[in-house]
Amino acid sequence: MGSLSTVLLLILAGFSVFGAEAATKQYKFDVQVKNVSRLCHAKSIVTVNGRFPGPTIYAREGDRVVVNVTNYAQYNLTIHWHGVKQLRNGWADGPAYITQCPIQSGQTYNYDFNITGQRGTLWWHAHIFWLRATIYGAIVIMPKPGTPYPFTQPDLEMNLVLGEWWNSDVENVVNQANQLGVPPPSSDAHTINGKPGPLFPCSEKHTFVMEVEFGKTYLLRIINAALNDELFFGIANHNMTVVEIDAVYCKPYSTNALLIAPGQTTNVLVKANQAPGRYFMAVRPFIDVPIPIDNKMATAIFQYKGIPNTVLPLLPQLPLSNDTNFVKIFNDNLRSLNSPQFPANVPPKVDRHLLYTIGLGQNPCSTCLNGTQFTASINNITFVMPQTALLQAHYSKINGVFTTDFPDRPVKSFNYTGAPLTANLGTSLGTRLSKLKFNTSVELVLQDTNLLTVESHPFHLHGFNFFVVGRGVGNFDPAKDPAKFNLVDPPERNTVGVPTGGWAAIRFRADNPGVWFMHCHLEVHTTWGLKMAFVVEDGKGPQQSVVSPPKDLLPC
The missing domain is CATH 2.60.40.420 (Cupredoxins -  blue copper proteins)
Known part of the structure; x- marks a missing residue:
């Protein structure tokens, strides 16, 4: 290997x-x-x-x-x-x-x-x-030795990992919420490199500071490790140039703020070209649904060399928490580099068309104090975690662990984003997987629904990158929307944000044999069952089958 x-x-x-x-x-x-x-x-x-x-x-x-x-x-x-x-x-x-x-x-x-x-x-x-x-x-x-970045070479690089903090043990918090049949409470703070910044009480010493020199260019590697929040990020008085998303180079795009969903990464170039001082880097959630807004802002400091810590930092003007117009413009400007060295190999033809509806709902629960519990489903199937690892069952041909009858589209069609139905349309439980032949080109439309409420969903596919060829608000129209797909330089990602009350279309080639998870990267939704998996069959070539398991593979 x-x-x-x-x-x-x-x-x-x-x-x-x-x-x-x-x-x-x-x-x-x-x-x-x-x-x-x-x-x-x-x-x-x-x-x-x-x-x-x-x-x-x-x-x-x-x-x-x-x-x-x-x-x-x-x-x-x-x-x-x-x-x-x-x-x-x-x-x-x-x-x-x-x-x-x-x-x-x-x-x-x-x-x-x-x-x-x-x-x-x-x-x-x-x-x-x-x-x-x-x-x-x-x-x-x-990159490989001798291979430069396809953008301005930075003078220094820095990792910025965005996260969330709970004052209580998070596992206890989740278990208590599940017993009550209610969503877990939101986090007590957001963090940048594990620190919330000085806007929170008792946190002056828990502030990340990045020292910069005037005139130099910095590459910020930004990761959203938060469990449940899409986040806006910005630096006061400084523009950023997006040059990479999810470890794929993209066409440079200048912006004063960016949106990054849980699971996504974004690399930006920042020029230290403002009056030497102290400037806040800040994050706060993007929430465009009618629920209590988690508006807690975490901060770090972008500090010019030689400036004393007594200087009060400036705050960036981040988009409003429900600024869907900014989000649309930002996402529309993310395009693959699509150069001869880094081409965008979008599958031009599709072998398998999939439509997966994303649903949130409530089911009766005799053991919950509220009498109900929240559930989530894809094509009205709530995923049940197995007791044996799916890849082991697939590789060793163990029967009874899963089935391969996950439907290509919902059994029942309805006005997906219309008035709330407050129902589950017959949600079923099961460990049902979708089987793909090796090298199948797949087009998957992820459609948000209003069963209980509409909400954005960052979906992560394991084992593959994919191209986000289209997105829109409302119901996907298979007769009209594909004509507007970008098949030239769409963004290539591993995690895509499905718009609130809308849809996202992705294309990928199933050329990686094995069992690959796909799930919402909002941990609360994954907990409720918003997940499924693909079984990609072995091909016929010598390098087209799953490798043998390691000797230290653990039993369940």
């Missing part, structure tokens, strides 16, 4: 060595509980190597990465390498009970994978329960 020419032990973030050839990068992740203080409050959280956020994985395109994970926490655990394609190697993908059984307390598992044809910013996080609230970190993939 890649060259073994160089073996490097890289445990702490910020330390990396790149040779002229592909190398094996080895990391050791010790998952443990650590006492952390934020917002006048200290609590024990699950961390990696005692750090929050966790260490950064550094690699080059073509490298092999081996991460030794030992679980010292009380929870079962898996780690997902978000956006890494894991070609033929779902064993390293990480979602619990999809591609592997969890790493139980006291156990160790090695994630062993290649970085093939990818460069840019991705990230890693826990993929079980709500543990990714504190278990996450960046993945930085540098």
Whole structure:
């Protein structure tokens, strides 16, 4: 699985060595509980190597990465390498009970994978329960030696990982909400590199500061690791040029703010060309539905060298929390670079057309204090997590774990985004997967619905990148909307935001055999069942089948 020419032990973030050839990068992740203080409050959280956020994985395109994970926490655990394609190697993908059984307390598992044809910013996080609230970190993939960025070379790079903070143990918070049959409460703060900034009480020392020099250009690698919030980001008085999304280069786009959904990454260039001073970098949620607004703003400081800390920072003018017009303009301006070196290989023809409706609803619950519980479904199917990992069942041909009859479109058609139906249209439970022949070109339309309420949904597909060829508000019209698809330079992503009360159309080629999860990256919706999986069959060629499982594959 890649060259073994160089073996490097890289445990702490910020330390990396790149040779002229592909190398094996080895990391050791010790998952443990650590006492952390934020917002006048200290609590024990699950961390990696005692750090929050966790260490950064550094690699080059073509490298092999081996991460030794030992679980010292009380929870079962898996780690997902978000956006890494894991070609033929779902064993390293990480979602619990999809591609592997969890790493139980006291156990160790090695994630062993290649970085093939990818460069840019991705990230890693826990993929079980709500543990990714504190278990996450960046993945930085540098281009091959001698290959420059296709944009202005920055003087310095910086990772900005956006997250959420709960004052109480997040697993207890979720369990209590489930018992009541209500959504879990929103987080107590947002964070930038684990710190909420000085606008929160008792948080003056919990502020991330980035020192810059006048005239220099900086590449910010921004990751939204928040559990449930799409976020606006901006820097006071400074424009940003978007040059990469989800580890794919894009046409440069200048903006004073950006929107980034949970699971997405965005690289921007920033020129330190303003009057030397202290400027706030800030995030706050984008919410365009009639629910109580979580408007908590987290801040960090963009500070020019030589400026004393006594200077009061300026706040950026972020879009209003419900500014759908800004969101549309921002998304419309994201285009693939589509250069000879980095082409946009959009499937020109479609073998399989899929329409998946996204529904939120309520079901009766005799054990819930409210008598009902929230549910979520795709094509009116609420996904049931199996007790045996799906990839293991598929590879070893174990019967009875799942079926492959997930419907290509909803059984019942209706006015998807019309008046709320406050019903589930016969929602069923099941571990039902969709089977795709190897190399099938797929067009998938994700359609939001108003069963209970409309809401935006960032959907993440494991194992693949895809092209976002179209999006719109209202019901998708198969007779008219495809004529407006962008098949030339659509954005290439691994996570797409489905608009509130609207739809998004993606295309991808199913050329990666295995079992691949697809789910909403709002953790509350995933918990309620807004998820499914694809089974991509082996091809006929020698490099078109799932690789053998590792020797240390854990049993359930």
